[in-house]
Amino acid sequence: MLPDPTVPASLLAVLGALRGSFTSPTFSTFAALVTGLIANTGRGTVTGMLLGAGLTRCWSHDRAHSFFARARWEPQTLGASLSHLVVRSVVPDGTPLTVAVDDTLFKRRGKKVFGAAWQHDGSAAGRDGIGYGTCFVVLGLIVDLPFLPRPVCLPVAARLHRPKGEQTKVELAASMIRFLAACHWSRRIDVVADAAYHGKALRDLPVSVTFTTRLPSHAVLPVAQEFGMGTLVWSPLGGGMLTGRYRKGEQAATHRSRYGFQQLKDDQRLDVVEQLIPLADEVGLPLTHLAMAFVLTHPGVTSALIGPRTMEQLDDLLAGVEAAVGDDVLDQIDKIVPPGTDVGTLDMAYQPPAVLVSTLRRRPHGERSAA
Template sequence: MLLDPTVPASLLNVLEMVRGCFTAPTFRTFAALVTGLIAQTGRSTVTGILLGAGLTRTWSHDRSHAFFSRARWSPDILGISLSHMIVRRLLPEGAVLTVAVDDTLFKRHGKKVHGAAWQHDGAAKGSRPVGRGTCFVVVGIVVQLPFVARPVCLPVIARLWRPKQEQSKVDLAASMIRLLAACHYARRIHVVADAAYHGRALRDLPATCTFTTRLPASAVLYDLAPPPTGRRGRPALKGQRLGMAKDLAAAGAVGFLLPRLPGPDSSKPFKGEINTVATDPCFRGRGYARAAVDALMNWMVSRECHRISLTSSSEGEPLSVSLGFVDGDPRMNWQAE
């Protein structure tokens, strides 16, 4: 039996999966509001949602407004329940979760709208990307749907951000990622965001999470902080200075791991090939190529690679020899001890 004739049976079957997030009266209001939100083709205000559900003459408007202001339910718990439903229904067993983080501005003009202020609006038209409204930081799970050619991000959790408050957008994003990781503790989570999301708040993410963002052009990178030495004084907060992104991009090395059959000389499952080593002419002679090749070799060895071959030019041969490569035919070779 339907809770209300407004709610279609097929939609109600989906909403039943999150019934535990609400009390019985609140769930009935929630189901009707979701129906009105889907059916509404105009503005999705509370009044517009009631109009879409056909309840403007049946329900008091205060009942709908009270759902958001006074009803006993938690948006975070609802979001986590939605995330579990998405993972169970739309992702393979044990698949890595790809999570996207971004913020969006909902334009609001009333003087009494909570959290509304003049702030950045990336979707604004004209030369000034500014708008007045409420800004929400949103976390969504990226899935591949069978009827869409490209991936789709399904929002699950959102937090209101207000200018000049204690928590920044990065702080809000980090807290939501930690909550999502705690509820999906058995899965790896890869988080992606734009250049606005970087900072100290991301240092304490769980070990199951990775965070990918675009660095500012002026960012200076440092190695991870070394372990405590046990000596007196404050421990180091960061490691050796690595340089700016443009310095790290001054040189690069490209290589591959190729599977091999175990033999008398080695039981390791891979052999490595380094095909390209290049350095920007403006940055040659500073050790960048050596650092790139050394890092690539260390990565290969960590993946159980016993032997590495290298194609080297006459200019790069001294560097190859200094790294332990010996002449071969037709490539130079390096072998782990």
């Protein structure tokens, strides 16, 4: 076997805190790969790490690949050691740990890539918001560093999420949070995440953990009602979809349709429009009036923000201010678009009572109008 590379002493002093997570030969490989990851200016692949460390002609590539595939080390144990290193180094004693949770998609190609699939990609440029690759749920510690003016997030744990696997992203996040809380049992842990991370899996977190997440969009109205806040909703005509100008199989003669507004060409949305148009005709209302009446029927909606471009459009909307619809019409709309779902996007994972119970979504009959 060729001699091991010399890792810079300053870096080796840091990595030495993680030595207990590896056997002696495995730690040597780990230290060399970390050095290559830092030195490499290209992609952080295994080959890229070897290139960055100057080992492409010194080591068999199998030595590096086997570190991830067959070597004796446990990612969870390494994450625990890494979290202790970060806390000891940059978090003052007695200070609560601030933790961020999110997921990221590593774009990969090839049918043999384990765990790769078409799934949500927050950075996707297309209208569908999906990409092909492996998705990891990542947990990081938010810390202040003396040489930076703003906080940074240092990842300390990650779990592979498989779309058809046994655990959801929220369940994976909850398991990592529990393990981190056990490792730092004497500290309070404040976790922050986006609206995708909510649900039953978070109910049994340790008492030392707080979890803050942004409300899902379909949970905003009941919160506003509970605290007596007014709600001004935006785009009751669905960005123009509910004007009747956009039909399936037809090219609308509008600027929005010709230049990049892909949602106006979405087949799922157009299917809904094709079902709503005959319903509006049956009720005896223009589609725009039906849309406005539906929005303002919700007791949590104070007013709706419209965006007419012409006087003709404004006159049409103002003519429908007194329009109101009954429960039979609202029930038919609920069948076309089940409450709490987004047409053309992935269904939401959690449905609160404010979405499922119709009486919570509808004003009493005597209070219904588009005024």
